[in-house]
Amino acid sequence: MPLSFRSRLTAWYIAVLATLLAGAATLIILILQGMAERRLDATLWVLGATEAEGVVARLRDRGLRAPDDATVSDIDYRMLPGYGAFRIQKYVTVVNREGRIVDFSINLPKPLPISDELVRRAMRGEIGYQTADVPDVGRLRMIYIPVLRPQFEPFVVIVAVPTEFVGAEIGTLSRRIAAIIIAVLVLAGVSGLLLARRALRPISEISLAVQRLTERNLHERLPEPRTGDEIDELVKVFNQLLARLDHAFDAQRRFTADASHELCTPLTVLKGETEVALLERRTPEEYEALLRSNLEEIERLSRLAANLLLLARSDAGEQQIVKDLIVLNDLIAEACARLSPLAKEREIEVYVNAPQLILLEGDRLALEHVIMNLLSNALRYTPRGGQVSIEAALTADGFARLDVCDTGIGIPPEALPHIFERFYRADNARAREPQGSGLGLAICQAIAKAHGGRIEVESELGKGSRFTLFIPLAPALHSAQTHEGKGCASVCAAQEERIAESPARRWMKVFSSLLHL
Ligand SMILES: Nc1ncnc2c1ncn2[C@@H]1O[C@H](COP(=O)(O)OP(=O)(O)O)[C@@H](O)[C@H]1O
Ligand SMILES: [Mg+2]
Structure with missing residues (x-):
């Protein structure tokens, strides 16, 4: 033993x-x-x-x-x-x-x-x-x-x-000393055991508490001894771990509940409409109208399923990005072109300010998706007659930076820390855009992270928001682009061919059904 x-x-x-x-x-x-x-x-x-x-x-x-x-x-x-x-x-x-x-x-x-x-x-x-x-x-x-x-x-x-x-x-002295030593050792052993038990009691308590932990009582915390010693530190660290686990479990539970809810709503609509249609004979026009309506719900469902799949893959670390050399300015132009009907419909002016040609390595479709998403959010959450601007620049520390600003409804401060969470939607957005699913920004952040970058947000309620995407540049590209003139031109010329050739990537499959979240 x-x-x-x-x-x-x-x-x-x-x-x-x-x-x-x-x-x-x-x-x-x-x-x-x-x-x-x-x-x-x-x-x-x-x-x-x-x-x-x-x-x-x-x-x-x-x-x-x-x-x-x-x-x-x-x-x-x-x-x-x-x-x-x-x-x-x-x-x-x-x-x-x-x-x-x-x-x-x-x-x-x-x-x-x-x-x-x-x-x-x-x-x-x-x-x-x-x-x-x-x-x-x-x-x-x-x-x-x-x-x-x-x-x-x-x-x-x-x-x-x-x-x-x-x-x-x-001899007598040695025997007496030996006897004293043995007595001291026995006493030391017993008191050592007692002391060790006393000193290690908090650890036994921790392990008992850990045994009692289940998914259901993750919100409970161990009492902190507040002695300022190593055990106190251990308990604190352990409680922090519990808090993180609790949060993660909570998020997971919410995610599952939200995902099932989001999946159920279109299914309920589909089922209801189909049942009603089958109650009696309909004209071909009525059937066509029904099928169109059903198709919309089916599209919504498949978009949702594709998004969930994408997030699940990125969670599992399986969503590897394929790096192509891309021109950020092109991606912006493309996104603007695609969303211009929406901008027109909502009477919103879109300004683009990207004076410098920005080359970066990344997944073309994924990054296009991020830009589309930020831009469509800006358009959707800005009232008629508002303005949206897109700016692109290089930062001194080697990032390509893309700002999407709007003069829209803004995000309440209490919602700000959550908007990148899955299925999270601020209440004012919910009222304005009932079609949204709350997955758009979560996916954008996952893509940015997969590129080694991030998305930051600043917002003031009622005044507008600014979403900023940072994507790190490969060192060679960074130095070529920060040295003005010839350097950049030659890099552009040399890479033009590669850009034209870049093959359709795995992302295409996923994103083809994702547009206009
Ligand atoms: N430009 C914006 N202005 C105001 N709120 C925004 C903006 N972009 C995102 N949000 C808020 O962040 C939430 C999450 O955005 P997103 O993940 O794209 O989901 P969705 O657009 O489907 O609601 C939105 O519901 C909204 O509350
Ligand atoms: Mg959105």
Whole structure:
């Protein structure tokens, strides 16, 4: 079973803590051991000096000039009381001026294993220390005390005590430290687990809340802890994500409802009219009128279906644009020509201001569709006698810019953020143009985006609107066109052929049924 994040966090924490504590404890023990060894040597020196003094006193009492085989062997060191829990024994060996062992204490099975080198040095007056393992006795620390007095021949008294004294002390200390470390680790583990649980509780709450989320309660938000920490940030980001999801789901729901409604209306009309017509026999003229009326509804339906298909494709990222070299001025002229009957009918003056030839790479039919759409909106939402103007220019930052301005009804500020949404129609537009479907601008924006561009809008209610299309220019075209004169002319001439040749594209199929949204 995989460990929970909490357990892993605690395990890591314990592992790091254990390593640090063990390292620190080892260091402390090593330092203490060094100190204890130095203390043992100092104690040994006092012991050795006292022992040497005792030997000297006994030799003097017996009137001897040099130690003999009864110098220390008559003392039973084992009779000395021990220190604390330790029955410390003192072991003594006496070496004469020739470096030969003359006597040793009776608690030793045989003399201490002495070092000739240390004996020689002692004869020169140097105190020496040595650690040695003695069979049947154990590990001993020895001190070599020289006795160099004028009334005696020089000799060396070697005194030893078991190192076990220090070792036992350090051992006890190590065991206690180990026990303390284990206790600390257990406590740290338990408190670490509790702390981790406490620290991670908000995350568990988030995951519980996420489990509870369904499409229906997307409007609910997680309570923000407002602590200003990482968890707070996570909750905030999560709530923002929820808000976006909620919005997207909402838009999706509205879209489906609107799309079905838009599809149902013409179908209802078709059905109703056909049923009424079938109630009795009709004249051929009446049938023809009915079929014409039906055809209108069918056209409306197929336009709608084509638009929906286009948007669905652009959502899925499948609507790839085919890039041709096109002259924007031509597209404007074409759109104006096509919409001039509408302009005439509505008695609206259309002005075009595009003094510079603008070449750009893009999908001819799609861009023509955008211009037609913006222009037809401008004409439809402008009262009789109004004016519509189209301007085209290059921007300094490498965009072709097309403005469609009107002196029309304008868009209420609260509607402005929504007009590019699918099926969205401002109320005043609804009243004025009952035929609209609210998909036109959504499609225009999708086309602009597919070209790497965008559409912006400015509008004042009752005064008019300005829709601006930006399409980025390929770098080569941008530099050729911004250098006046020959450059542009040669680019135009060279590309003329290509423009003429440009094949009918996939868009054609879709757009052939889209005109005059
Ligand atoms: N030139 C304009 N003047 C005023 N309102 C406009 C203009 N263009 C678009 N709108 C508003 O934007 C909405 C969406 O436009 P569009 O997507 O073309 O849909 P439709 O024209 O079918 O209503 C319109 O319903 C209208 O409210
Ligand atoms: Mg429209």
